[in-house]
Amino acid sequence: GGGGGGGGGGGGGGGGGGGGGGGGGGGGGPRLQRDGVYRWFSELPSPQRVEFLCGLLDLCIPLELRFLGACLEDLARKDYHSLRDSEIKANNPADLGSLTNLTDEVVRSKLLVSLALLGSAHREAAGVLFRTLTHIDSVINNYGLQLNEGRTGDEFLLLFTMASNHPAFSFHQKQVLRQELTQIQSLMASTGKNPSTSTLNTMATYPGCHKVTPRSETPINSVSNSLENVLHTSTHSMEESLPKRPSGKHSKVSVEKVELKGLAHKKNERNVEYSFEVLWSDSSVTLVTKSSAEVTEFISKVKTRRKPL
Known part of the structure; x- marks a missing residue:
């Protein structure tokens, strides 16, 4: 399936990076391999890009994450005003509560933007999105939604990839979303549908995805x-x-x-x-x-x- 290839793609990217580091003694080798990784990444479908980036963030040490955070903050500042209204809606449970019709392509597009702009501390808003997304089984079974029609499958892959990696969702919620993602991948694999590279045409590349691993909390003793x-x-x-x-x-x-x-x-x-x-x-x-x-x-x-x- 498309998403299933993401995991394999991520492993391939990691291997490319490792090869670049190992070839440090050769002339031009690391640069060529790095360019190859860049090309490989640029051609990945959106869900696999998100999955791979989240995997890379998991490999970073705290100081690297803080540095990357500063870089992302500077890049995001350029679009701050143009995205301000959308960001407010993305973190407002009442606004998110109206985005329940997963059969509507416009609603799915708005959900993608909402996930990209959802703040990591907005648990209530994440809960609304979680309830909406976990209705996908009934949507597919009761409304006959075909994942192989147009970009439908690609959009669902991206939705569940982003949600299952988003820090605003609880550990349990992310596990449920990951199981739903696996089912979508299986359905798409059974129909022979490959993910498209154009899923994010309706939205910019937002730095909002980060797979949280349990870090040291305030020690009690x-x-x-x-x-x-x-x-x-x-x-x-x-x-x-x-x-x-x-x-x-x-x-x-x-x-x-x-x-x-x-x-x-x-x-x-x-x-x-x-x-x-x-x-x-x-x-x-x-x-x-x-x-x-x-x-x-x-x-x-x-x-x-x-x-x-």
Whole structure:
């Protein structure tokens, strides 16, 4: 499918970049490979461009992100006044509530613009968009919407790619949207429809997409602070202390990401319970609660198993 190719395309881009770095000793090699990556990216369909850019942002360190943020802020400032009215509507739940007819091409175009201009902190507006987008199954089944007609499939691919990567949506919402995206990709693959490169003709390229990974939150105590640091470097070690999942017929399921969701103090006790959200490689989610003693023991085990650089 079109979106499915995005993941493969992203991997290809990463390989191109790595090749450029490895050829630093040769004359002109890195430049040629970099130009090849630029050409490859410029020819990607819009959903794959968004997916690839979000993947690159995930690879950046905090200072690089701050630098890129300053660059994007300067670029976005040029269109600030012309997009101001659209931005206000994109972050207003009442305005978004009227954009519910996914069978209307004009509505889909407005939803694309709204997602591009949606602020990362506007959870209520994101909730309205989430409810609208998750009605796609009934729209396809009840109204007979054909994803292979014109740009319809391309627009839905871009809508769900942007939404599933947008920081305004919660972790759970993004997982649901990602599952919907996978279904759309499967439907398009079954009809032999390839994504078009012209999906964004009705809108500019907006710097609004960023795949959020759990970064260090304000530490409540030394245990939680150490835990955040360990989780980012030793995700695979966490599998041993998580509840075992039944093995299926398919490939082994592994831990993709672990996020600290909160801490709770038991009444009349000094112990603290830690709540984690675990994302598995099959896109399922498990909620895990551990006592402070279990967490401390886990951190100790991970530290002893970490190899020196």
